[in-house]
Amino acid sequence: MHLKDIVSFISVSNNVSYDDNIEVTSIETDSRKVKKGSLFVAISGFTVDGHDFIDDAINNGAVAVMVEKEVQAEVATIKVSDTKRALAMTSAMFYGNPTSKVPMIGITGTNGKTTITYLLERIFNRYHKKTGIFGTIQMKIGEESFPIQNTTPDALFLQRKIAEMIQQDVDQVIMEVSSHALDMGRVFGCDYDIAVFTNLSQDHLDYHDSMEDYLRAKSLLFAQLGNGYQENNKKAAVINVDDPSSTLLMKSTAQHVITYGCHTTADVMAENIQLAANGTKFTLKTILGTTEIHSKLIGKFNVYNMLASVAVAIASDIPLVDIKESLESIEGVKGRFESVIPDHKYSVIVDYAHTPDSLENVLQTIQEIAERNIYVVVGCGGDRDKTKRPLMAQIAHKYADYPIFTSDNPRTEDPEAILKDMTDGLPSDSKQYEVIADRRQAIRYAIQRAEEKDVILIAGKGHETYQQIGHKKYDFDDREVALEVMREREN
Ligand SMILES: CC(=O)N[C@H]1[C@@H](OP(=O)(O)OP(=O)(O)OC[C@H]2O[C@@H](n3ccc(=O)[nH]c3=O)[C@H](O)[C@@H]2O)O[C@H](CO)[C@@H](O)[C@@H]1O[C@H](C)C(=O)N[C@@H](C)C(=O)N[C@H](CCC(=O)O)C(=O)O
Numbered sequence: 001m002h003l004k005d006i007v008s009f010i011s012v013s014n015n016v017s018y019d020d021n022i023e024v025t026s027i028e029t030d031s032r033k034v035k036k037g038s039l040f041v042a043i044s045g046f047t048v049d050g051h052d053f054i055d056d057a058i059n060n061g062a063v064a065v066m067v068e069k070e071v072q073a074e075v076a077t078i079k080v081s082d083t084k085r086a087l088a089m090t091s092a093m094f095y096g097n098p099t100s101k102v103p104m105i106g107i108t109g110t111n112g113k114t115t116i117t118y119l120l121e122r123i124f125n126r127y128h129k130k131t132g133i134f135g136t137i138q139m140k141i142g143e144e145s146f147p148i149q150n151t152t153p154d155a156l157f158l159q160r161k162i163a164e165m166i167q168q169d170v171d172q173v174i175m176e177v178s179s180h181a182l183d184m185g186r187v188f189g190c191d192y193d194i195a196v197f198t199n200l201s202q203d204h205l206d207y208h209d210s211m212e213d214y215l216r217a218k219s220l221l222f223a224q225l226g227n228g229y230q231e232n233n234k235k236a237a238v239i240n241v242d243d244p245s246s247t248l249l250m251k252s253t254a255q256h257v258i259t260y261g262c263h264t265t266a267d268v269m270a271e272n273i274q275l276a277a278n279g280t281k282f283t284l285k286t287i288l289g290t291t292e293i294h295s296k297l298i299g300k301f302n303v304y305n306m307l308a309s310v311a312v313a314i315a316s317d318i319p320l321v322d323i324k325e326s327l328e329s330i331e332g333v334k335g336r337f338e339s340v341i342p343d344h345k346y347s348v349i350v351d352y353a354h355t356p357d358s359l360e361n362v363l364q365t366i367q368e369i370a371e372r373n374i375y376v377v378v379g380c381g382g383d384r385d386k387t388k389r390p391l392m393a394q395i396a397h398k399y400a401d402y403p404i405f406t407s408d409n410p411r412t413e414d415p416e417a418i419l420k421d422m423t424d425g426l427p428s429d430s431k432q433y434e435v436i437a438d439r440r441q442a443i444r445y446a447i448q449r450a451e452e453k454d455v456i457l458i459a460g461k462g463h464e465t466y467q468q469i470g471h472k473k474y475d476f477d478d479r480e481v482a483l484e485v486m487r488e489r490e491n
């Protein structure tokens, strides 16, 4: 592709010194990946500044650079006001606007994104549609899985991978869209057909200045809906009307809105909800008709996740009978309310709940189904939203008979200091709790004490198989540790 095409596409013609004949053969944001013919886009990062690596990029063969700061470079230089957003547009163009060639579903909200993604994967696959997935657990193309660093990858990776998905005959892309990604413009230039809002509750206040700022970031997905390069497909915003933030989000989109909920009248609704330890039953009411759902997923929050997936499936013209069969066939999602040994005399559940709202939802569910005592093993991540630490501890303390506070990815912080932030918020005259910084020991402590019919919730890490201490990740899997201790107890 000629550099002039990129320049004219992103409309910055008055800021460029370049030779019309320059051929750009790849785009890179990492100087170490630059090859002969690359356009190097300098990103001002949170840890380092890509502008400091321009010379490295040129030495590696960059024929042009895109910058947002004043620099002296010996190659064609394109100056833009925001390289992250310009990168998103340039990458989309370079890979042939892939998001306009395949139906795209974007899911945003504090909780439920991953679960809904896998419910939708099941529904689309059952309907013989090959899916491509981006999310917290992994990236998937059909049945093949690939690790990814971020829930929503940077624009360059994203556009490149969606182009690959199209080459591999993917019929439907389903992606989790984080508020970070929306705010940083990682998905700027993506043409979504369906945008989903699950809920908003406190999280990520280390990144966003306030809850209003967090919500504003989420609303960008809806503002963006229908602003793509092609308007061939029907567009729809799928919104949880039971969440107070839904009003603002509905105002953010000019597109058709499909609502879902349990309490407010909605296009897709659940009634007569019956929660049990082995699954959930409810009456599903939709614009296509009414049916009974018997799902193996546990908890009211999962009813919401199912309703969201039904609304998306209906907007994608999938018949209700196929939607019902898919929902009823799904056993669960990795690390989400996952039982370590099903039907054991006491239950050990691993769950990704790492926000106050999700922890409360999961503990409320356990309280509804538990026959005896509840143990919770929970911590809070280091270098992340500190304001949620006392809230997490208070919730654990409120719902569990035996709260055990421990480490969860302390990163560069002292685990004991994080635990102090958590427990300082607890009332001093209240019930006993344990503080055991070593996560393995904390899990062991809970399992060794559990009696028949007790439930132990190990919260916060779900599918993760590491513990991040400092800048290093060490192998650690809650399920494996729990299994080891459970087996040890049997012998
Ligand atoms: C705060 C944040 O989001 N940081 C993201 C950001 O990293 P960064 O700003 O630190 O980048 P950097 O390492 O300083 O590098 C800046 C630039 O210099 C370049 N560079 C660097 C070194 C060199 O030798 N040459 C060179 O060119 C880099 O390639 C890069 O372009 O850009 C990276 C590449 O895209 C991201 O992986 C990284 O996410 C980090 C890992 C992260 O933890 N992000 C979290 C907060 C996040 O985004 N989470 C949400 C989900 C949250 C949730 O829902 O739970 C997500 O979508 O993942």
Ligand SMILES: Nc1ncnc2c1ncn2[C@@H]1O[C@H](COP(=O)(O)OP(=O)(O)OP(=O)(O)O)[C@@H](O)[C@H]1O
Residues within 6 Å of the ligand: 109, 110, 111, 112, 113, 114, 115, 116, 136, 151, 176, 198, 199, 301, 302, 304, 305, 335, 336, 337, 351, 352, 353, 354, 357, 358, 359, 361, 362, 462
């Ligand atoms: N709809 C929901 N409402 C509230 N809590 C939920 C909901 N769905 C799941 N949860 C809880 O939140 C946890 C995370 O769920 P899930 O991974 O589906 O959400 P997510 O939005 O992808 O989270 P993240 O952005 O952190 O990856 C689950 O383990 C469960 O405890």
